[in-house]
Amino acid sequence: MIRRLAATALLGLSLAGCQRQEAAPQPEPPRPAVSASAAPGYQAAESPTLAAVRQRGWLACGVHPGLPGFAFPDARGVWRGFDVDVCRAVAAAALGDAAKVRFIPIQAQDRFSALQKGQVDLLARNTSWTFARDAGLGLDFAAVTYYDGQGFLAPRSLGVASAEELSGARICVQAGTASEANLAEWFNVRGLRFRPVVAASEDEARRLYESEACDVFSADVSALAASRSVLSNPGAHVILPNVISKEPLGPVVRSGDPAWTDIVRWTVHATVLAEELGLTSRTVDAARETATDPQTRRLLGLEGGLGPLLGLSDDWGYQVVRQVGAYHEIFRRDVGADSALNLDRGLNALWNAPRPGLMYAPPLR
Template identity: 55%
Template sequence: MRAGLAGRCATVGAIAAAVLALAGCGRSDRPADTAGEVAGVQADIVAPAFASPTLAAVKRRGRLNCGVHEGLVGFAYTDNRGQWRGFDADFCRALAAAVLSDANAVRFVPLTSSQRFEALRSGRIDVLWRSTSWTLSREAQEGVRFAGINYYDGQGFLVRRSLDLASAAELNGARICVQRASTSELNVADWFRSRGLEYTPVITANEEAARAAYGREDCDAFSADISALAAARTTLSNPEQHAILPDIVSKEPLGPVVKRGDEAWTSIVRWTLNAVILAEELGVTRENVDQLAGTSRNPQVRRLLGTEGEYGPILGLRKDWAKSAIEAEGNYGEIFARNVGPDSSLDLARGLNAQWNATPGGLIYALPIR
């Protein structure tokens, strides 16, 4: 038995030796092949360069082309000196300060709702900051990308107090002024249909025409974003005779829009908006930004203001890009207050546009810069 076992062991040993020899032969060619495969994999996973053709064009011309509303009180309008003012206009200037170090290096391009996306696609504007709702169909079909949300709105109804209405449900059979080819037109149709109510749409070419039609009493109610209704009310001869009904019939997340195909520029716009939001959360204001840049020990503040880290250069901007944006127009809360909040004629409450950690809290939430 021992002899047989020894014989079998010798055979097994010989087979094992042969296998090892073959494996050794195979390994002699593997290092070069493996190196090639690894190099190929590494080449595939290296992050692409962060370069923005739009940013390069903006820097060459020395000016940001910013698309805005033709005239919406609180958001984008010209004052009696012909200067552009408003919530959206201030964000245009903050972006110009971030990328060009000059808040005044902006060319404001007033656009109708039907012009706005074509202006982006054609390169006529670099960014659209024009009370535009982020929807699936717009992002999929219009050749654009939304870079963030800077105002959470909803659609409502403006009516005359003399009608003595308490709810939009009482508008059955009413004439409703609404802008053509807008989410407002679609939302009104959805809302009435889902409740089995009747209405007569009074369709106008644009928002200004809808406001004028309502002022002439061509309709019983004007439907648009609540912020737009608040602005429209200020333009009426007797604003106190008109009320916005409590019903909110849609979600309207408004924010900056850019042309599809320049991911780096999308990021620059997104993070500039985010920096202004983060500034409010961290207590950085237009008044104290210089002081905090030199004295703050808070790592979050230091990263935001460029005194720690290389976050601006990652975007192709200066280290103090966010500091420049805040110096230009202030933090999110300051921009809100003076244009649409308590320091403005609109006097809109923060509501959903309060910071996430406020009391009561809202939906404004800054992404971390780190």
């Protein structure tokens, strides 16, 4: 009996030991390796597009063939403009050199196919972000660089104060653009008649308008301001107060390379953050020596090690601001007070400006 009790006790202890062994916590699987300079706990990304751009040595950027303020070659053949500066900023982030860009002029009807076919790495061509374009073309809109809307350009002599007075008017509009569809929709909803004068390009629409082949010209307000700036007598024309659509403009990339989308997105955000932080292309070098604010130091690559998360160097944000500028510098010189367009910041002001706009960048942390 004693031997049986002892055996039973030993068996119970053995089973209990097995149960304790089975219940013991298993070690966690190893985490993915991260670049030593990247933020701990995050996976560094790889971008096939970035790899191709670096192997090639330059960024292929699709732009408008000639839209004053946004993309146009100057008298010396140097490309200038708001969208051009977006391209240069991405080159500064990706390659460390804003000059390493080749600008490829693309007509409106060819812009998406050029990107889909890999003829360009980035499309920065006053293009509106819409549901169908984003969801149905295999493309991604990385960010909004300019909040716009469709309007109307009319001769002052016409005496029109509102688009509501344009029933029966001949209206020039570019074929194959969101403006063409918006125009028909807006007039139909209001039971107004109009006669579309459809042009193959923006240049042609402007020429038709100036030759009085149509009464008014409809396009994005920024494009109308650009067109007005090159008319023989800009002061004889007025942009009507009506804005009939929302047109968020921004750079476009191919889907399937989220790291490249993030590179373009955060390049835009870097210019906005630089303005928020009071940085400019002229002060950024001094700031790099004296900055104590953590977000400024992260943007300038002094701490945080965030660049490698996108496959970039730690100083990518510093290079963007130093070589191209903060958002307000880009806006002012290309389309704002220092340009022929002289556009107000409006919706493109910072979210915390005295007259707040929509420009807002996520925190860099």
